[in-house]
Amino acid sequence: MEAKNRVPVLSDVAKAAGVSVPTVSRVLTSSKYVAPELRERVMKAVNDLEYRPNSAARATRSGKRSMVAVLTGATSNYGYAKTIEGIELAARKAGLSVIIAVVESDSEPAVNAAIDLVLSQPVAGVIILEFDRPGLAAVKAFPSSVPMVVAGGGTRRSGSTPSALLDERSAGRDATEYLLSLGHKTVHHVAVPTMGKHSGRTQGWKSALTAAGAPVPPVLHATWEPASGYKLGLDLADQDDVTAIFCGNDDVAIGVISALLDRGRRVPEDVSVMGFDDQPHVALWRPSLTTVRQDFGDLGARAFQLLSAAVEGADGSSSSIVKPELVLRNSTAAAGSSAA
Amino acid sequence: MEAKNRVPVLSDVAKAAGVSVPTVSRVLTSSKYVAPELRERVMKAVNDLEYRPNSAARATRSGKRSMVAVLTGATSNYGYAKTIEGIELAARKAGLSVIIAVVESDSEPAVNAAIDLVLSQPVAGVIILEFDRPGLAAVKAFPSSVPMVVAGGGTRRSGSTPSALLDERSAGRDATEYLLSLGHKTVHHVAVPTMGKHSGRTQGWKSALTAAGAPVPPVLHATWEPASGYKLGLDLADQDDVTAIFCGNDDVAIGVISALLDRGRRVPEDVSVMGFDDQPHVALWRPSLTTVRQDFGDLGARAFQLLSAAVEGADGSSSSIVKPELVLRNSTAAAGSSAA
DNA sequence: CGATTTTGGGTAATCGTTTTCCCCTCTCCT
DNA sequence: AGGAGAGGGGAAAACGATTACCCAAAATCG
Numbered sequence: 001m002e003a004k005n006r007v008p009v010l011s012d013v014a015k016a017a018g019v020s021v022p023t024v025s026r027v028l029t030s031s032k033y034v035a036p037e038l039r040e041r042v043m044k045a046v047n048d049l050e051y052r053p054n055s056a057a058r059a060t061r062s063g064k065r066s067m068v069a070v071l072t073g074a075t076s077n078y079g080y081a082k083t084i085e086g087i088e089l090a091a092r093k094a095g096l097s098v099i100i101a102v103v104e105s106d107s108e109p110a111v112n113a114a115i116d117l118v119l120s121q122p123v124a125g126v127i128i129l130e131f132d133r134p135g136l137a138a139v140k141a142f143p144s145s146v147p148m149v150v151a152g153g154g155t156r157r158s159g160s161t162p163s164a165l166l167d168e169r170s171a172g173r174d175a176t177e178y179l180l181s182l183g184h185k186t187v188h189h190v191a192v193p194t195m196g197k198h199s200g201r202t203q204g205w206k207s208a209l210t211a212a213g214a215p216v217p218p219v220l221h222a223t224w225e226p227a228s229g230y231k232l233g234l235d236l237a238d239q240d241d242v243t244a245i246f247c248g249n250d251d252v253a254i255g256v257i258s259a260l261l262d263r264g265r266r267v268p269e270d271v272s273v274m275g276f277d278d279q280p281h282v283a284l285w286r287p288s289l290t291t292v293r294q295d296f297g298d299l300g301a302r303a304f305q306l307l308s309a310a311v312e313g314a315d316g317s318s319s320s321i322v323k324p325e326l327v328l329r330n331s332t333a334a335a336g337s338s339a340a
Numbered sequence: 341m342e343a344k345n346r347v348p349v350l351s352d353v354a355k356a357a358g359v360s361v362p363t364v365s366r367v368l369t370s371s372k373y374v375a376p377e378l379r380e381r382v383m384k385a386v387n388d389l390e391y392r393p394n395s396a397a398r399a400t401r402s403g404k405r406s407m408v409a410v411l412t413g414a415t416s417n418y419g420y421a422k423t424i425e426g427i428e429l430a431a432r433k434a435g436l437s438v439i440i441a442v443v444e445s446d447s448e449p450a451v452n453a454a455i456d457l458v459l460s461q462p463v464a465g466v467i468i469l470e471f472d473r474p475g476l477a478a479v480k481a482f483p484s485s486v487p488m489v490v491a492g493g494g495t496r497r498s499g500s501t502p503s504a505l506l507d508e509r510s511a512g513r514d515a516t517e518y519l520l521s522l523g524h525k526t527v528h529h530v531a532v533p534t535m536g537k538h539s540g541r542t543q544g545w546k547s548a549l550t551a552a553g554a555p556v557p558p559v560l561h562a563t564w565e566p567a568s569g570y571k572l573g574l575d576l577a578d579q580d581d582v583t584a585i586f587c588g589n590d591d592v593a594i595g596v597i598s599a600l601l602d603r604g605r606r607v608p609e610d611v612s613v614m615g616f617d618d619q620p621h622v623a624l625w626r627p628s629l630t631t632v633r634q635d636f637g638d639l640g641a642r643a644f645q646l647l648s649a650a651v652e653g654a655d656g657s658s659s660s661i662v663k664p665e666l667v668l669r670n671s672t673a674a675a676g677s678s679a680a
Numbered sequence: 681c682g683a684t685t686t687t688g689g690g691t692a693a694t695c696g697t698t699t700t701c702c703c704c705t706c707t708c709c710t
Numbered sequence: 711a712g713g714a715g716a717g718g719g720g721a722a723a724a725c726g727a728t729t730a731c732c733c734a735a736a737a738t739c740g
Binding site for chain 1: 346347390392393394395396397399400406407415416418421422424425428429432435437438439440441442444456457458459460461462483485486565566567570591594595598601620621623624625626
């Protein structure tokens with residue numbers, strides 16, 4: 001157990017096995033038939049020395065890349081983390097490593113810095129998480145020389161970029177229509193800092209309202225923190241005409257509900273509140289949260305699939321879009337159940 | 341805007357700038373003085389061509405690695421995600437990329453597969469998240485030829501491995517002592533699937549109980565899911581002697597509380613419940629959750645700092661340990677407040 | 681059984697960088 | 711003015727792998 005043992009390279013293995021360097025390479029990449037006896041010797045040497053191929057050198061010569069990169073505006077929020085998890089799982093199954101690069105903001109220097117960091121590595125392709133403005137900016141600025149796919153909540157896909165999507169627009173519309181169907185005159189909306197006007201959730205909400213001829217209240221903007229939902233919830237609680245609130249995500253919904261309750265408004269009797277994402281714990285809230293279930297893990301897996309295809313050279317810019325499903329629980333109720 | 345433009349290499353830049361290849365390299369790495377005029381020309385060519393150094397080739401020749409790897413048993417749970425976020429931020433500031441590798445289980449093939457995946461890339465060093473059994477197994481199996489540091493919740497650090505730690509043991513003890521100080525005869529414990537008997541939280545809990553001469557109830561084992569906490573909570577609700585419960589994390593605590601409430605036991609009047617982690621939303625629970633705040637982002641930053649030092653060759657296996665702080669809220673109360 | 685084809689494996693070239701040499705030129709000093 | 715010293719930059723080697731090329735031996739065929 002020498003402490004600072006030099007890490008073995010191909011020539012060490014070749015020497016140990018008594019063969020030439022290319023033969024070892026051929027055994028390891030199984031690129032050409034090698035006599036069983038030699039193969040045996042090589043494999044033994046590989047195991048004895050604990051040799052691991054240096055994929056940097058490999059990439060340099062062969063151009064075969066063994067890493068995919070994820071470019072994203074954030075990592076630890078629920079949706080981001082789950083999507084990254086899905087990507088990592090799919091990549092690992094395919095024998096690829098995953099490298100994470102965070103785009104600090106949507107400013108040009110930040111975007112370029114992240115892109116530089118990623119492209120300086122030998123990546124086979126890049127998945128950009130288009131959940132927020134930094135992600136959006138990264139998609140726009142990304143050079144066409146490297147295979148890229150988008151994963152996000154958008155609907156429209158202008159160019160020829162393959163995309164794995166969650167149909168947030170439809171989901172937002174469904175959610176809003178559901179609340180309207182309960183008899184609410186309109187639905188207020190607290191947005192999370194996603195892509196601004198381009199957020200599918202917000203778009204769907206607005207289109208449902210206008211389609212139903214309902215008034216469109218101004219959009220309230222929260223951060224990702226539940227506390228900011230709480231703050232906005234305090235304001236909403238004071239407005240008597242607010243009877244239904246569609247929130248940009250579960251954390252914010254929790255904040256809003258908490259504020260409403262603190263102000264003495266009952267949920268769902270006085271005000272119905274919906275979340276978005278269906279984090280595991282919101283089913284246990286009191287009231288349990290009506291929300292929209294998004295399968296982020298699947299999103300990540302689909303994105304990786306598309307990237308694999310793009311790397312293989314499939315030019316047919318296929319895309320996949322999945323519609324999240326409503327999960328009806330107890331934070332929503334018919335308008336006027338307050339009287340009952 | 342050619343679509344499939346070959347990505348430029350150093351010799352392209354050299355040609356465009358009318359200098360030799362090594363000169364370009366010297367400019368980019370600022371390894372040797374280059375005349376201002378030449379430097380100028382080179383930089384212009386670099387910008388014009390949008391050249392980005394190929395860090396695989398760079399690593400091959402110079403041995404300078406520009407990636408750190410994170411080896412972990414999971415990625416999307418709160419603590420994991422926040423720690424990874426902290427590592428990424430620190431690494432990005434230092435100009436390094438982060439590669440993530442998940443260790444599927446603590447079985448030997450899974451551990452080796454993850455280690456192989458990581459070590460085949462040109463990583464400067466590795467941070468292993470020792471929050472669970474796969475992480476623990478990875479630490480044990482990791483070869484000494486590559487700089488490595490451990491980040492986790494352990495206390496003991498046998499060998500000479502630098503470690504960034506959260507003192508879960510002390511925190512668990514503090515939490516338990518706090519509950520005992522409220523007059524509870526003993527404290528029940530619902531553990532999350534961390535390192536089994538080696539979990540600092542569980543160790544601290546047990547040591548506080550034995551130190552106080554209180555009976556040590558059997559440990560209940562939950563998964564990471566709130567639903568599993570709920571399940572165990574139903575059982576606990578039926579035992580009248582259960583008046584205080586220390587949970588392995590916030591999600592489980594929420595499940596337990598939910599079950600207690602569903603069974604008609606009041607929190608905190610009948611039963612006090614504590615969580616662990618202080619996720620942002622638990623402050624908004626009703627009752628708001630008493631818990632232990634862990635600064636995972638800081639943990640990640642500290643781990644990266646130690647790794648940097650280790651890579652630089654600092655052999656003094658320094659470690660850093662931070663004690664999480666109790667956050668007292670409303671899910672805990674004095675024993676017997678039920679009567680009041 | 682001799683000539684031609686296959687086959688397995690070694691030698692050398694290659695990938696995109698960095699680094700070592702070395703040479704040329706410019707400066708400075710006596 | 712001539713020689714020593716220093717500094718800047720180019721040519722070539724090196725890094726650790728893969729791949730092109732080639733040759734000897736075995737296999738196939740007439």
